[in-house]
Amino acid sequence: MNAVWDWGSGIVDWAVANWSHPGDGERGVWPLLVEHARLAYVSILIGLALALPLGLACVRWTRLYPPVLTGVNVLYAVPSIALFFLMLPYTGFSDWTAIVPLALYTLVILLPNVVDGLRQVPEHVRQAAIAMGFGPMRRLLTVETPVALPVIIAGLRVASVATISMVSVASLVGLGGLGQLILSEGFRRQFDAPIVVGIVLTVLLAFATDALLVLTQRLLTPWARRDGRRGKRRHRATVPAGEATAADAGTDPTQTADSGNGARPWTS
Amino acid sequence: MITFEGAAKHYPDGTVAVAGLDLTVESGRTTVFVGPSGSGKTTSLRMVNRMVEPTSGKVLVDGRDVRSQNPAQLRRSIGYVIQQAGLFPHRTVRDNIATVPLLLGRGRGRARARAAELMDLVGLEPSQAKRYPHQLSGGQQQRVGVARALAADPPVLLMDEPFSAVDPVVRTGLQDELLRLQAELRKTVVLVTHDIDEAVRVGDRIAVFRPGGELAQYDTPERLLTHPVDDFVESFIGYDRGVRRLAFFPANHLSLREDVVLDDQDTVERALNTVDTAGEPWALVVDQRRLPLGWVAADRLRREPSGVELGRLDLTAYGHTFDVERDSLRAALDAAVLSPAGRAVGVDGDGRVLGVVSQADLGGAIWSVSG
């Protein structure tokens, strides 16, 4: 028991002692945390900025989707380490070496969500928009995208957690924020405090980011708050069409169109 | 006026959705497209706002070929109510209704004011303005759908099975609303349904489609019921068309019997006198305000002590009544058929009994209008 306590307080002591170094802004745990968050967030935002128009295009021109999805999946199959090293000759030790591959991974995870979210927009809603006189682009941007938002944000939650944890791998090329605690310092000193601090802070950062996204979703889609049924989709959140229609059924008491050949009491 | 001139839709897979439709829809009237599933009703309707382009022939609105106009602009000038309402889930009721005014570039303030007007017109509470569609019942959603279609005050309103997703009671209510709105607004309405009762009820003219996308008959509801052109139309409108046709004759010509309507304070003795004089096997008991209480049979009266007041007896339920001024012979007949006494109770607008009519007397009245 005492041994565990000592181990724990040793780690906290180490973290406090190394949190930051006044006078040297480069060293310490805090700057690494900031770098980690910066690399992750920039990558996620770029990934999102790419996935949205690409997804919209894939829905607008359906024949685009299969080749794009294949291409993007092939990218996903390339080990991240390899990508970081491949980037080195072009971007050197700048942030971009980490950001470019990470943004691509975000894109890979997000794209199917954007496409599926848009495809799940109920057909009658789409038809109604056409009948009201929305042009194709306007319809996509002001009707279909907002309606797909819960699914897109669900994908973003998965992508952001994955990206935050993957930033650490970039420490192999000298970037990687908290990953450097785990890799360089941890290895060099044969000492586990930096590793534990690195892991704990990464997890906390992921949690905080996820909470932020949940909050964003609540603010952006107040209309979707029906018993938390939406937005809790894990993984490449492609919900089968059947479930989507079942969710609709909650909105519209559906077609029990009895075709009315029974004689009803009649008043004229 | 909407004119279909040989309008046809053939799909590349060989399906003939509509086979050369020639039809003129009159302005300011309600025209109903009715027919079995797959007979091309929706396809024909969508040719009007270019959601479907005919493969041959053309469609004219007020003499102008719809293809001469930009589709999006054309659609903003034609109201469309889609099955299941098709409301935008991410917009409030008010913003759903304001959709087309906003697309037309009217300011947000004006569009919302217009939405409030329309909510009132279709019978929605102002408190529902800020709700989202999933917070409404099916019937309320349909009302929002109708309000949204009317928001830009289009002269033409297309409705594709607007009331099929709600239960029969709500549906009848919505049909009444449509009749009321139409009496006020006089739009050129084209409504698609596969419910012949709905067609007869709301239509000024009915186009019956047959499988293969052909027009089988185009007529007024009454002519359709009296003179179906062929076996298909006859079986589609149902073999009870004779009874349905009675819906076109008002009940106010019926001669009602008042003598067998008795007060709940009358005694059994007095009642027996009355039924014996009238030669009627049943008497109707009403309360002091002349609201119906129930039937009492002559046989039953003979078994009761003569001094008892009628109000103290167990009476036989009177079923449903018919409104003499507003209802049709069909309603009267229905009330008589369902009544345990074989007699229908005719009431005024406040539900007060005016008299009763037996099945036999109804038969005479039906005979006289059928000639």
Ligand SMILES: Nc1ncnc2c1ncn2[C@@H]1O[C@H](COP(=O)(O)OP(=O)(O)OP(=O)(O)O)[C@@H](O)[C@H]1O
């Ligand atoms: N895109 C399409 N490709 C091929 N066939 C089609 C297409 N759209 C509709 N059809 C066919 O055209 C025919 C008419 O369809 P339509 O939707 O007009 O029927 P409807 O009378 O409205 O039927 P319902 O009462 O079931 O709505 C049907 O046989 C349908 O299968």
Ligand SMILES: [Mg+2]
């Ligand atoms: Mg249809």
